[in-house]
Amino acid sequence: MSEVLVLIDAPEGKVTKPSLELLTLARRIGEPSAVVFGSEVPSQLAEYGAEKVYQLDDAVYGEYLVAPKAEALTQLVADKSPAALLVPATTEGKEIGARVALATESGLITDAVDVTVAGDTVTTTQSVFAGNFTVDAKVTQGAPVIAVKPNSTSPEAASAAGTVEAVSFDVTDAGKGAKITSSKPKEASGRPELTEAAIVVSGGRGTGGDFSEVEALADSLGAAVGASRAAVDSGWYPHSFQVGQTGKVVSPQLYVANGISGAIQHRAGMQTSKTIVAVNKDEEAPIFELVDFGVVGDLKTVLPQATEAIVARKG
Amino acid sequence: MTKIVVAVKYVPDATADRTFTSDNTVDREGVDGLLSELDEYAVEQALQVVEAGEGEVTVVTVGPDDAADAVRKALQMGADAGVHVVDDSIAGSDAFATSLVLAKAIEKLEYDLVFFGMASTDAGMGVVPTLVAARLGLPAVTFASEVTVDGDTVKIRRDGDAATQEIEATGKIVVSVTDQTGEARYPSFKGIMAAKKKPIDEWSLADLGVEASEVGQDNAWTAVESYEPRPPRTAGEIVTDEGDGGTKLVEFLASKKFV
Ligand SMILES: Cc1cc2nc3c(=O)[nH]c(=O)nc-3n(C[C@H](O)[C@H](O)[C@H](O)COP(=O)(O)OP(=O)(O)OC[C@H]3O[C@@H](n4cnc5c(N)ncnc54)[C@H](O)[C@@H]3O)c2cc1C
Numbered sequence: 001m002s003e004v005l006v007l008i009d010a011p012e013g014k015v016t017k018p019s020l021e022l023l024t025l026a027r028r029i030g031e032p033s034a035v036v037f038g039s040e041v042p043s044q045l046a047e048y049g050a051e052k053v054y055q056l057d058d059a060v061y062g063e064y065l066v067a068p069k070a071e072a073l074t075q076l077v078a079d080k081s082p083a084a085l086l087v088p089a090t091t092e093g094k095e096i097g098a099r100v101a102l103a104t105e106s107g108l109i110t111d112a113v114d115v116t117v118a119g120d121t122v123t124t125t126q127s128v129f130a131g132n133f134t135v136d137a138k139v140t141q142g143a144p145v146i147a148v149k150p151n152s153t154s155p156e157a158a159s160a161a162g163t164v165e166a167v168s169f170d171v172t173d174a175g176k177g178a179k180i181t182s183s184k185p186k187e188a189s190g191r192p193e194l195t196e197a198a199i200v201v202s203g204g205r206g207t208g209g210d211f212s213e214v215e216a217l218a219d220s221l222g223a224a225v226g227a228s229r230a231a232v233d234s235g236w237y238p239h240s241f242q243v244g245q246t247g248k249v250v251s252p253q254l255y256v257a258n259g260i261s262g263a264i265q266h267r268a269g270m271q272t273s274k275t276i277v278a279v280n281k282d283e284e285a286p287i288f289e290l291v292d293f294g295v296v297g298d299l300k301t302v303l304p305q306a307t308e309a310i311v312a313r314k315g
Numbered sequence: 316m317t318k319i320v321v322a323v324k325y326v327p328d329a330t331a332d333r334t335f336t337s338d339n340t341v342d343r344e345g346v347d348g349l350l351s352e353l354d355e356y357a358v359e360q361a362l363q364v365v366e367a368g369e370g371e372v373t374v375v376t377v378g379p380d381d382a383a384d385a386v387r388k389a390l391q392m393g394a395d396a397g398v399h400v401v402d403d404s405i406a407g408s409d410a411f412a413t414s415l416v417l418a419k420a421i422e423k424l425e426y427d428l429v430f431f432g433m434a435s436t437d438a439g440m441g442v443v444p445t446l447v448a449a450r451l452g453l454p455a456v457t458f459a460s461e462v463t464v465d466g467d468t469v470k471i472r473r474d475g476d477a478a479t480q481e482i483e484a485t486g487k488i489v490v491s492v493t494d495q496t497g498e499a500r501y502p503s504f505k506g507i508m509a510a511k512k513k514p515i516d517e518w519s520l521a522d523l524g525v526e527a528s529e530v531g532q533d534n535a536w537t538a539v540e541s542y543e544p545r546p547p548r549t550a551g552e553i554v555t556d557e558g559d560g561g562t563k564l565v566e567f568l569a570s571k572k573f574v
């Protein structure tokens with residue numbers, strides 16, 4: 001079976017759920033080999049099917065933006081001639097993937113939500129134009145480089161050898177152009193990661209700036225909290241929680257929009273959610289065109305009542 | 316004197332019904348187009364840098380005839396000159412061909428810095444800036460939520476998912492900016508009048524020394540096989556809160572096994 005390279009995200013030694021999904025998808029194409037930058041090799045890699053783990057442990061990868069990782073990965077692709085390279089569809093993952101694809105003259109697909117294989121042909125599915133279309137595409141030159149979005153599949157365990165191979169690489173001076181002079185980790189919210197969560201509860205301008213009802217409902221459901229741009233621009237919630245075209249694109253099992261009108265740019269970030277629920281005091285709000293269930297009412301009373309009922313049911 | 320080139324894309328209006336044509340490419344004629352809103356932030360940042368000192372902003376677009384509208388809008392905002400690369404063979408290009416054409420056009424211009432939007436509002440891959448930087452052999456500081464230009468050094472803040480980073484580069488640099496950099500200005504009446512006299516140069520592939528065989532749909536490294544409109548969502552149930560809205564909401568969630 002041919003080798004498939006998988007770029008792994010493992011902050012603080014913990015493999016992210018989207019990276020486990022990549023390993024799972026890679027098995028449809030061939031034998032996954034994980035690529036990790038850093039000093040730790042998490043055991044989850046072997047538990048989720050990585051036959052090999054290429055470890056690149058060098059401080060340089062954390063000192064400069066994107067280019068050093070892209071150069072090293074380009075070398076690895078040239079050496080191993082994999083059947084495909086899968087990367088996470090994060091800003092960094094996409095930039096690295098694009099540079100490797102350019103250097104190896106291979107086609108690139110970004111933001112795939114599914115990857116299927118028939119014979120030797122790898123087909124990707126993308127959700128485009130604010131989720132209004134699905135597009136099937138394939139790479140026609142080189143080994144496909146595919147950036148895959150979170151929640152594209154469920155991670156499936158499959159134990160494999162996970163043989164670690166240390167890889168060293170001399171980054172060129174040209175790769176050391178964008179120096180990272182400081183890096184402050186974001187504070188953890190204690191809630192699930194927005195793009196990975198099964199349930200997202202969001203608040204918009206209708207919260208009037210107080211997210212406490214939204215957060216309480218989210219916590220009763222074990223959900224992540226999201227926000228509209230109007231809420232973010234007003235300084236009510238950090239930008240990293242913005243859902244939409246210029247924020248995160250989420251596709252959870254359940255999306256609950258509270259005090260959000262449903263502008264096209266917001267829809268672009270949540271329209272492919274499985275089930276959509278909205279609470280809005282304006283019955284004409286466009287968000288109601290999308291919902292499976294909607295409550296026309298004031299979120300300040302509807303949400304606390306719902307939270308209380310959920311807590312009561314859970315006992 | 317800082318010379319900045321800003322790459323701007325002409326895109327179909329996101330609030331209209333965007334669709335595809337029979338050859339699986341974006342319908343760029345049946346739908347009104349405009350300057351990609353996210354590129355307005357790049358124009359704004361470039362104008363601010365130049366206004367703080369001395370310099371010149373040139374905008375460049377690669378696109379069909381109507382794409383000149385995107386250039387004109389940037390000129391109305393205050394950019395000094397425009398370049399429109401237009402050639403029938405470019406239609407249907409992938410990200411690599413687009414980055415090639417842009418890189419060649421930028422090389423033909425005099426510049427210190429190149430500004431980009433974070434992503435287009437149609438395809439939105441967010442990779443063209445890094446690809447152009449790779450082709451030009453320049454450092455790329457991308458997804459900036461704050462940009463500071465100090466002599467020949469550019470410092471940016473990048474608000475990532477896991478961390479907030481400060482990044483620095485010196486020399487000729489490629490920068491991409493997010494919508495967090497600050498509202499873009501509207502063209503003033505004076506700006507609109509002044510733009511009428513500003514030049515927009517039209518360049519073809521031949522002007523850039525790019526072969527038709529290096530670009531276009533037939534030479535793309537990816538191909539769209541098929542596209543399908545997402546099935547419309549079936550109309551949901553809407554209730555009006557009469558003191559029991561929260562309870563009804565939870566009943567719905569329970570019926571779907573979310574609680
Ligand atoms: C280039 C560009 C990119 C953008 N990117 C994004 C993006 O990524 N994400 C995004 O969200 N937006 C984005 N926008 C902005 C978008 O167009 C909307 O302006 C924004 O989504 C509106 O946020 P909102 O729904 O919270 O506010 P509004 O549109 O003001 O809606 C507030 C809603 O709350 C309701 N409401 C008020 N009070 C209550 C109450 N007490 N109880 C219940 N309901 C109440 C109102 O009826 C109304 O429907 C972008 C815009 C542009 C131009």
Ligand SMILES: Cc1cc2nc3c(=O)[nH]c(=O)nc-3n(C[C@H](O)[C@H](O)[C@H](O)COP(=O)(O)OP(=O)(O)OC[C@H]3O[C@@H](n4cnc5c(N)ncnc54)[C@H](O)[C@@H]3O)c2cc1C
Binds near residue numbers: 376
């Ligand atoms: C729905 C859809 C999906 C696609 N998927 C793929 C794919 O998976 N792989 C692939 O290779 N191609 C794909 N394409 C084609 C690709 O989008 C185009 O080649 C496009 O020119 C470059 O990508 P972008 O618009 O995503 O640019 P982005 O990388 O999102 O643009 C970032 C910035 O680059 C600048 N820029 C981008 N295009 C231009 C331009 N024409 N002129 C001037 N400045 C510009 C702007 O400053 C912009 O803000 C897709 C196209 C569509 C419509």
